[in-house]
Amino acid sequence: MSAPVATETFDNRVAFAEELIALAREDERIVAVCNDSVGSSNLVQFQKEFPDRLINVGIAEQDMVGVGAGLALSGYVPFVCGASPFLTGRALEQIKADVAYSQSPVVLCGMSPGMAYGELGPTHHSIEDLSWLRAIAGLDVVVPADPAETRSAVRWAAHAARPVFLRVGRFKVPAVTGDRPFTFGAATTLRDGSDVTVVAAGTMVSRALQAAEEAAEQGVSVRVLNMSTIAPLDEDAIRRAMAETRGIVTAEEATTTGGLGAAVAAVVVTERAPVPMRLLGIHREFAPTGTTAFLLEHFGLTAGDIRQAAIGLARTDA
Amino acid sequence: MLVADPRTAAAWRRFRQEFADAGPERRREMLRERANQSRTTDLHMIGRAGLGHVGGDMSVLDILTTLFFGVLRVDPEKPDWADRDRLVLSKGHTAGALYATLAASGFFAEAELETFAGPLSALNGHPNRVKVPGVETNTGPLGHGLPVSVGMAVAAKLSSSSRHVYVVLGDGELQEGSNWEAAMTAGHRRLDNLTAIVDRNRLQQGARTEETNTLDPLDDKFRAFGWDVLEIDGHDHLSLYDAFTAARGERPTCVIANTTKGRGVSFMEDRVEWHHKVPSAEQIVTAAAELAR
Numbered sequence: 258m259s260a261p262v263a264t265e266t267f268d269n270r271v272a273f274a275e276e277l278i279a280l281a282r283e284d285e286r287i288v289a290v291c292n293d294s295v296g297s298s299n300l301v302q303f304q305k306e307f308p309d310r311l312i313n314v315g316i317a318e319q320d321m322v323g324v325g326a327g328l329a330l331s332g333y334v335p336f337v338c339g340a341s342p343f344l345t346g347r348a349l350e351q352i353k354a355d356v357a358y359s360q361s362p363v364v365l366c367g368m369s370p371g372m373a374y375g376e377l378g379p380t381h382h383s384i385e386d387l388s389w390l391r392a393i394a395g396l397d398v399v400v401p402a403d404p405a406e407t408r409s410a411v412r413w414a415a416h417a418a419r420p421v422f423l424r425v426g427r428f429k430v431p432a433v434t435g436d437r438p439f440t441f442g443a444a445t446t447l448r449d450g451s452d453v454t455v456v457a458a459g460t461m462v463s464r465a466l467q468a469a470e471e472a473a474e475q476g477v478s479v480r481v482l483n484m485s486t487i488a489p490l491d492e493d494a495i496r497r498a499m500a501e502t503r504g505i506v507t508a509e510e511a512t513t514t515g516g517l518g519a520a521v522a523a524v525v526v527t528e529r530a531p532v533p534m535r536l537l538g539i540h541r542e543f544a545p546t547g548t549t550a551f552l553l554e555h556f557g558l559t560a561g562d563i564r565q566a567a568i569g570l571a572r573t574d575a
Numbered sequence: 576m577l578v579a580d581p582r583t584a585a586a587w588r589r590f591r592q593e594f595a596d597a598g599p600e601r602r603r604e605m606l607r608e609r610a611n612q613s614r615t616t617d618l619h620m621i622g623r624a625g626l627g628h629v630g631g632d633m634s635v636l637d638i639l640t641t642l643f644f645g646v647l648r649v650d651p652e653k654p655d656w657a658d659r660d661r662l663v664l665s666k667g668h669t670a671g672a673l674y675a676t677l678a679a680s681g682f683f684a685e686a687e688l689e690t691f692a693g694p695l696s697a698l699n700g701h702p703n704r705v706k707v708p709g710v711e712t713n714t715g716p717l718g719h720g721l722p723v724s725v726g727m728a729v730a731a732k733l734s735s736s737s738r739h740v741y742v743v744l745g746d747g748e749l750q751e752g753s754n755w756e757a758a759m760t761a762g763h764r765r766l767d768n769l770t771a772i773v774d775r776n777r778l779q780q781g782a783r784t785e786e787t788n789t790l791d792p793l794d795d796k797f798r799a800f801g802w803d804v805l806e807i808d809g810h811d812h813l814s815l816y817d818a819f820t821a822a823r824g825e826r827p828t829c830v831i832a833n834t835t836k837g838r839g840v841s842f843m844e845d846r847v848e849w850h851h852k853v854p855s856a857e858q859i860v861t862a863a864a865e866l867a868r
Contacts, residue, residue: 288733290726312729315763320722320756327726330704330712332657333733335726350716351753355723359713360705 266429272404274299298338322351329361341367341383369427371510379543388515398488402462409439444494450480454498461508468563504570513538577683584681606812610640624692630836630849632672651681654708665720666745682709718751728769747779762801776836797829809834
């Protein structure tokens with residue numbers, strides 16, 4: 258059995274909302290656009306303070322993204338917020354044409370991604386979002402790991418002046434990034450190691466750290482990379498991991514078909530001496546009924562699963 | 576990004592001034608001639624490229640010409656001027672009509688039209704705002720222009736700007752549900768700074784709109800969504816001008832412009848196959864002669 262994940266945990270949406278309000282106080286170009294998701298996007302306080310700058314189009318995601326693009330093309334900095342499965346799934350073509358291809362600097366905020374809506378079922382799970390959006394040219398895909406990184410990423414996105422997708426987690430996670438700010442396009446080494454590298458994003462980062470801690474007790478040295486920018490990927494960090502460790506495990510609350518694991522694998526196989534990999538995530542399967550925590554366990558995404566994969570790679574190669 | 580052509584822009588300014596000073600009949604004649612020149616330009620462009628949407632281009636050119644040569648507050652030499660009016664061509668497959676109009680207004684050199692749809696040309700088969708001045712957002716897939724225009728109209732309200740947003744929709748395009756999401760938002764927010772123009776030529780790519788997925792009663796649909804609706808002859812330049820500049824109430828305006836696909840070219844008019852058929856060299860000569868009358 259793995260030890261429990263760190264004690265205090267946080268909903269990244271809280272950090273998101275607080276930072277967005279702070280930014281809106283500084284810059285009147287900041288607006289929020291949502292789809293009847295004032296509550297679930299945690300925009301209640303934003304709406305109180307800036308009623309005119311909260312544009313709720315109702316349950317209409319294609320319209321929401323188009324309206325966001327129109328605002329961005331008129332000099333505003335829209336944070337377009339909606340439950341990630343619907344923002345990305347229903348409005349995928351708007352994200353491609355109106356935002357990315359038109360180079361409209363919209364910040365698309367996919368709220369409650371992954372299997373955050375556990376029991377509501379696969380219609381409400383956003384596990385394909387990383388695959389879909391990573392395929393779109395000119396769209397940055399950012400997955401902050403904890404509240405501090407969420408704040409930092411929101412602040413970056415507001416000034417990035419480019420199309421961004423920000424995955425804002427609802428499933429509570431511990432603080433893991435400390436005082437390391439979000440750095441666009443750069444993986445952060447949260448723990449160094451020499452045997453195996455775990456590349457994780459979002460909910461998986463704290464689990465990867467715990468897995469590394471446990472693996473160390475068994476004599477396996479695990480490096481943990483927080484890959485908070487999925488696109489463009491920090492390929493140099495992957496190449497360093499290949500040169501300095503003997504295998505790579507990826508862990509994501511998403512389908513491995515096209516998500517983080519696939520992105521890392523695409524780098525690994527282009528090298529002259531690839532390293533063995535294990536891709537942890539969801540393998541083209543709709544989830545059964547259960548809470549988020551249950552589903553993460555069901556799909557082999559606990560710290561114990563990550564530890565096993567890492568130790569397995571270390572020993573296979575030895 | 577293409578750049579403005581100062582000589583053509585100057586000619587456009589003279590046209591705009593003369594138009595402003597002219598009486599109704601002269602205005603009608605000026606716009607009619609100008610639109611037919613763009614039709615001829617467009618036909619040659621399509622002939623050279625071997626592709627294009629000629630039927631829809633002929634259909635929409637009176638609307639675009641009236642906007643650019645009579646109505647829009649824009650400056651071809653300052654295409655990014657913040658308080659300019661916005662024109663979004665949602666029916667992006669008629670890019671050729673827009674390019675011909677923008678070039679005639681001086682947004683870029685008319686010689687560029689010769690590159691239309693060629694390798695690495697800025698003039699793609701569908702408009703791209705990053706490459707072509709005067710294009711406000713990239714279109715092509717249908718049902719995108721109205722939501723983006725609603726966003727632009729909301730932005731104008733937030734900024735207390737008097738700029739007006741015009742969006743040209745195809746009628747077949749209204750079968751896309753995203754339009755109705757946006758129509759609802761525009762009605763709800765009482766966006767009186769937004770005018771949607773429906774190029775109602777009653778033909779879509781494969782058949783008549785009413786045989787495919789009925790749009791009528793289109794006026795009632797928009798009214799039910801909280802819009803003011805005008806229905807006019809979409810080839811009557813003065814009716815178009817009046818509709819685009821009419822005193823506005825407190826609601827968005829939908830101008831249903833009844834048009835004919837292939838307008839101005841006898842053998843193309845109201846014929847579904849001319850949606851994107853390419854005219855032969857002989858047909859272009861015949862068409863140009865008809866348009867010069």
